[in-house]
Amino acid sequence: MPKNQTLTQIYTSLSLSLSLTMNLAWRGRRATRRAGKKLEGGLNLITPTNFRCPISLDLMKDPVTLSTGITYDWDSIDTWIESGNNMCPITKQGLTNLDPIPNYTIRKRIQDGCVHNRGIDRIPTPPTLLTSLEASEIVSKVVVVEDREGCLETVKKIKDLVKESDWNRRSVVAHGGRIALSTAFEAMSEPKASFRQNGIVLREILSVLTLMFPLDEKAKSPLCSSPSLTCIVWLLKHGDRLGQRNAILVLQEIVSTDQEMANALVEIQGAIGALVNLIKESSCPTTTKAFLMTIYYMVSSSISNQKVIARFVEVGIVPLLLEMLVDSERSVCERALGVLDRLCSHDVGREQAFVNALTVPVLVKKLLRVSDLATEFSVSILWKLSKSEKREEEGGGVVIVQALQVGAFQKLLLLLQVGCGERTKEKASELLKMLNLHRDRLECVDYGDFKDLKRPF
Structure with missing residues (x-):
């Protein structure tokens, strides 16, 4: 070779x-x-087989045993059960009891192994998982409102448990936790009780309820009573920032699905002034959005006539909304425009919008800049103002003149080209016809930064 x-x-x-x-x-x-x-x-x-979850095949951080005797990691089996499965993934046997039983033996062995081998971080102690019996017992203690200190302690314990895991939240809800809490809130809001004496308990109850949204009709019913609504408004005016946040979130939850409650809230003394004043002080976007949505439902209610709108206008809501629109995030901007659109459906709201220098420039600025919803509201408000103002045929009205100056004609044309809803399209077309009559006489200027406008707010 x-x-x-x-x-x-x-x-x-x-x-x-x-x-x-x-x-x-x-x-x-x-x-x-x-x-x-x-x-x-x-x-x-090498991770021992009995230390690995049969579902995820990863090291178990919170081993729990089901009624079939098979141990799983809690996150994996909770996802399995929450998806609607009622049988053991391994044995295929039906689960007679969904309560997980913590496997302390395997957990201890896993933790000891992590401590012995320095290369693996020790798994943290898992949260407490409520059983059906424990959840039922703790919920039953809430309704004992005669013992204020005991009720407060129970509410705080429920709060801690609910925060620990979604399983605990579902367990408390399944055993009537929301109804028990709202019933206790109503009982402590009765005229014979002092808001100041029960203030701490009332604030804690609202705090826990915000962790259990959405509320069903049975849970809302006690909160919709006149004493409860009066108490919530009192907490808005006299509570701390966190208490005010929880109060407005619960208030929004109540009025969002029940028009009668929006009507009832209008009649609560001091409610309108408290809502508008707190928007000025709010620095949290979540709280601001909740305030705006609550006001939106109030001005959209069946009794939101000129008198109700006038009460909102008197406390300065129109300039406040316009100031917010100058520089706000999308969701806040949409809600502020929605409220302003409702206010401009009445004469008293339009009058305030007419005299504010920010109105037309800020509305035109939001066209095609924020979202489709913001554009629809902006067109609607401009249309309402233009249709209702008194103007001379030759010179045009104030709204028409300002709209042309800040470039509304070009933006409305572009809006029709890119497409929009049918109602918005009709209003935009009508606005273009009104603007076109005076377009050749007026010069378009840019108020992009609103620097030259006098802000009345």
């Missing part, structure tokens, strides 16, 4: 052997990484 051929065969054989060895080593390392975690010294710790 020639010498060159021999060397070639030897080289090829060595290359194949090396390639096979490297491939097997790579597969081994990959399998080891999937089964365990690499330690600092370069070795790999």
Whole structure:
């Protein structure tokens, strides 16, 4: 055999052997990484099979045993049960009891293994999981309102448990926790009780209720009573920032699905002034949006006539909304425009909008800049103002003149080109016809930064 051929065969054989060895080593390392975690010294710790969840195949951080005797990691089996499955994933047997039983033995062995092997972080102690009996017992204690201190302690305990895990929240809700809390709130809001004496308990109850949204009709019913609504408004005016936040979130939850409650809230003394004043002080977008949505439902109610709108206008809501629109995030901007649109449906609201220098420039600025909803509201408000103002045929009205000056004609044309809803399209077309009558006489200027406008607020 020639010498060159021999060397070639030897080289090829060595290359194949090396390639096979490297491939097997790579597969081994990959399998080891999937089964365990690499330690600092370069070795790999193999995770025992009974330490791994049968569903995720990962190291169990919170091992729990079901009624079938199989142990799973809590996050995995909770997702399985929450998806509507009522059988054990391994045995396929029906689960007679959905309450998870913490497996302290396996958890202790896993934690000891983590401590022994410094390369793995010790798994944290998992949250407490309520059983059906425990959830029922703790909920039953809430309704004992005669013992104010005991009720407060129970409410705080429920709050801590609900925050710990979604399982606890569902367990408390399933055993009537929302109804019990709202009933206790109503009982402590009765005229014979002092808001100041029960203020701490009332604030805690609202805090827990915000963790259990959405509220069903049975849970809302006690909160919709006149004493409860009066108490919530009192908390808005006299509570701290966190208490005010929880109060307005609950208030929004109540009025969002019940028009009668929006009507009832209008009649609560001091409610309108408190809502508008607190918007000025609010620095939290979530709270601001809740205030705006509550006001939106109030001015959209069946009794929101000129008298109700006038009460909102008197406390300065129109300039406040316009000032917010200058520089606000999208969701806040949409809600502020929605409220302003409702206010401009009545004469008293339009009168305030007419005299404010920000009105037309800020509305035109929001066209095609924020969202489709914001554009619809902006067009609607401009249309209402233009249709209702008194103007001379030759010179045009104030709204028409200002709208042309800040470029409304071009933006409305673009809006029709890109497309919009049918009602918005009709209003935009009508606005264009009114603007076109005076377009040649007026010069378009840019008020992009609103620097030259006098802000009345």
